[in-house]
Amino acid sequence: MIKADDIFLFVQVVDEGSFSKVADKLEMTNSVVSKRISRLEQEINVQLFYRTTRKLTLTDAGRALYGKARLAKQALQDAQDTVTGYGDAVRGKIKVTVPVVSAHILLSASIADFCKLYPDVEVELFVSNRMVDIIDDGYDLAIRTADLEDSSLIARRLIDSHWVVCASPSYLENHGTPVHPSELKDHQCLIYKYEGVGPDNWQFQLNGEDCYIQVCGRFHANSLESIKQASLNGFGISYLPKILIHEELAQGKLLSLLSDYSTKRLGIYAVYPRSRQPDKKLNLLVEHLREAFLNRKGHFY
Known part of the structure; x- marks a missing residue:
């Protein structure tokens, strides 16, 4: 007979990625966790994991069971949390x-x-x-x-997170300061690429309307911190969240540009x-x- 506790244990093993982590959390031995998963596999007559000495990998049947079992476990947790919510304890x-x-x-x-x-x-x-x-x-x-x-x-x-067009004093000294978004085409822009694609069209407000200016540059990164460091290095102009460069703006290491036009929020x-x-x-x-x-x-x- 399939035991709900074994199914929930299976979900926890998948979430933690190993028998040993679950054993430590539940104060069990590895062998007990392994035996209970094996018992579940026998009851439903399918293999749930491919086991190696280095990692566990779900079988197709394991993935199918996990998708449904996790929802059931979550529903149980929701019910427990709802009841807990009526008390003073926060756990x-x-x-x-x-x-x-x-x-x-x-x-x-x-x-x-x-x-x-x-x-x-x-x-x-x-x-x-x-x-x-x-x-x-x-x-x-x-x-x-x-x-x-x-x-x-x-x-x-x-x-709300406001974004700022900025560059280092050294870059502006060497390449000039753009005073209108249309002038960005003549500058090296540092482009944030999110998951392989990214905004090489920067958002501004011109004549009271939002518009996008296409920019170009030789430095693309999927990390805003990398874009910031390239800016500090004097390599180009970037469009970054103010929170990321707040200190650098205050210290004059980066200078805000095109503030009358920047509307990215x-x-x-x-x-x-x-x-x-x-x-x-x-x-x-x-x-x-x-x-x-x-x-x-x-x-x-």
């Missing part, structure tokens, strides 16, 4: 994905502070600019800097699935992060 696990810049500048420290405030809360933080599928990948919360269009997700705006949102009722701990975390952003709003705009 449980929150799986969060956040973008790189926000993580390094603010979110990692803020989430660590949150864990100090609530010692019974466990946070699993995934830092990446990759646009993960929140539902399929099992995330409770995503922080996203983007123009959101997905109506299947609920989004709460935390703050991206909202930073807390996003979670529409099907998931946010529980007490999730609401507290979102509010904690919103306050962290607002406490530094001068760095964003």
